[in-house]
Amino acid sequence: MNIAVLGTGSVGATIASKLVSLGHDVMMGSRTAGNEKAVAWAQAAGARARTGTFADAAGFGEVVFNCTKGGASLEALRAAGDGALDGKVLVDVSNSIPPLPPGSASLGEQIQQACPGARVVKALNTMNAAMMVDPGQLPGAHAVFVSGNDAGAKAQVTAILQSFGWRDVIDLGDITTARQVEAYLGLWLALWKSLGTMAFNIAIVRR
Amino acid sequence: MNIAVLGTGSVGATIASKLVSLGHDVMMGSRTAGNEKAVAWAQAAGARARTGTFADAAGFGEVVFNCTKGGASLEALRAAGDGALDGKVLVDVSNSIPPLPPGSASLGEQIQQACPGARVVKALNTMNAAMMVDPGQLPGAHAVFVSGNDAGAKAQVTAILQSFGWRDVIDLGDITTARQVEAYLGLWLALWKSLGTMAFNIAIVRR
Numbered sequence: 001m002n003i004a005v006l007g008t009g010s011v012g013a014t015i016a017s018k019l020v021s022l023g024h025d026v027m028m029g030s031r032t033a034g035n036e037k038a039v040a041w042a043q044a045a046g047a048r049a050r051t052g053t054f055a056d057a058a059g060f061g062e063v064v065f066n067c068t069k070g071g072a073s074l075e076a077l078r079a080a081g082d083g084a085l086d087g088k089v090l091v092d093v094s095n096s097i098p099p100l101p102p103g104s105a106s107l108g109e110q111i112q113q114a115c116p117g118a119r120v121v122k123a124l125n126t127m128n129a130a131m132m133v134d135p136g137q138l139p140g141a142h143a144v145f146v147s148g149n150d151a152g153a154k155a156q157v158t159a160i161l162q163s164f165g166w167r168d169v170i171d172l173g174d175i176t177t178a179r180q181v182e183a184y185l186g187l188w189l190a191l192w193k194s195l196g197t198m199a200f201n202i203a204i205v206r207r
Numbered sequence: 208m209n210i211a212v213l214g215t216g217s218v219g220a221t222i223a224s225k226l227v228s229l230g231h232d233v234m235m236g237s238r239t240a241g242n243e244k245a246v247a248w249a250q251a252a253g254a255r256a257r258t259g260t261f262a263d264a265a266g267f268g269e270v271v272f273n274c275t276k277g278g279a280s281l282e283a284l285r286a287a288g289d290g291a292l293d294g295k296v297l298v299d300v301s302n303s304i305p306p307l308p309p310g311s312a313s314l315g316e317q318i319q320q321a322c323p324g325a326r327v328v329k330a331l332n333t334m335n336a337a338m339m340v341d342p343g344q345l346p347g348a349h350a351v352f353v354s355g356n357d358a359g360a361k362a363q364v365t366a367i368l369q370s371f372g373w374r375d376v377i378d379l380g381d382i383t384t385a386r387q388v389e390a391y392l393g394l395w396l397a398l399w400k401s402l403g404t405m406a407f408n409i410a411i412v413r414r
Binding site for chain 1: 310377380386396401404410413
């Protein structure tokens with residue numbers, strides 16, 4: 001599949017490299033063409049990796065991962081161009097640091113509103129980058145969540161997550177539930193501090 | 208031990224009955240003496256169970272569980288009387304429904320501020336009442352959290368939680384981390400809706 005990854009940070013590079021390793025063609029998008037971090041990533045990642053602007057990447061990908069910082073996501077998506085994401089699956093991995101005030105719409109909802117033609121799925125924002133693409137580093141079927149309005153888009157994202165090794169993909173409901181997984185960031189940060197490692201995740205234990 | 212439970216709802220009754228079954232002497236406190244639900248609970252729970260006002264209960268318990276509704280907790284603790292909780296372990300189980308307005312401190316923090324002499328420990332607000340006292344209904348060492356400023360109080364609460372059957376009691380830090388477990392309520396509600404059962408809990412999986 002042709003997949004775009006918006007953002008050149010560690011989350012973007014980690015997800016993009018995993019997608020390349022699974023045989024996808026991946027374009028990393030950034031504000032300007034020739035972004036140093038994007039070029040360095042593409043050189044390391046091999047023939048299936050390429051780079052471009054946010055608009056280039058949005059045009060290239062059937063599925064688009066938003067891995068930009070939460071505070072920069074809406075601007076990055078605007079830079080992708082009006083309607084560029086129409087009909088596409090937009091996987092929103094972003095978190096807001098510092099957290100959004102309680103009561104405000106989540107980033108996932110804000111992005112769906114800003115890109116009404118995109119099929120936004122919130123996912124993967126509840127663990128660190130290494131865990132996102134390597135859930136097998138921990139035992140058992142620990143959890144990743146999907147939130148979105150489009151069932152077909154959630155099914156496509158679920159299949160990608162399963163290809164990463166995820167065994168318990170929980171559909172939380174429509175995009176308004178992005179609020180709940182974004183609000184979990186505070187508990188994640190407290191657990192990181194308490195446990196002294198980022199190599200953890202939550203499992204949803206039920207009968 | 209002499210333990211007080213403030214609140215006559217299902218959380219209060221469930222915790223109070225569990226404490227009686229473990230051999231503690233328990234007083235259920237309510238706004239007025241002779242509260243019908245409290246009296247009915249005490250009659251069913253047997254000789255170690257008794258009832259009283261919030262002030263009676265606060266005087267009785269070495270450890271005091273706040274099981275009142277979040278919106279009524281501060282008033283209930285005021286009714287217990289100034290200084291009545293000084294030096295006591297105050298286990299705050301409350302949640303705010305609907306969520307607290309933007310920018311406000313958590314209930315746990317508000318309670319610690321309102322009762323500066325009490326040793327407040329936030330705990331057990333991340334699952335339903337049946338799960339609080341019967342974690343063994345699910346397999347494995349799923350998680351319960353404690354937040355508070357007093358290490359000795361957290362150790363005492365941890366021992367009580369272990370007597371309930373909890374095997375993974377995670378110390379999140381000081382009382383400001385109550386904010387994170389209270390913010391988890393939204394995710395709990397979304398999971399309830401998605402899973403169609405309250406019989407679940409999170410485990411923190413790590414190596």
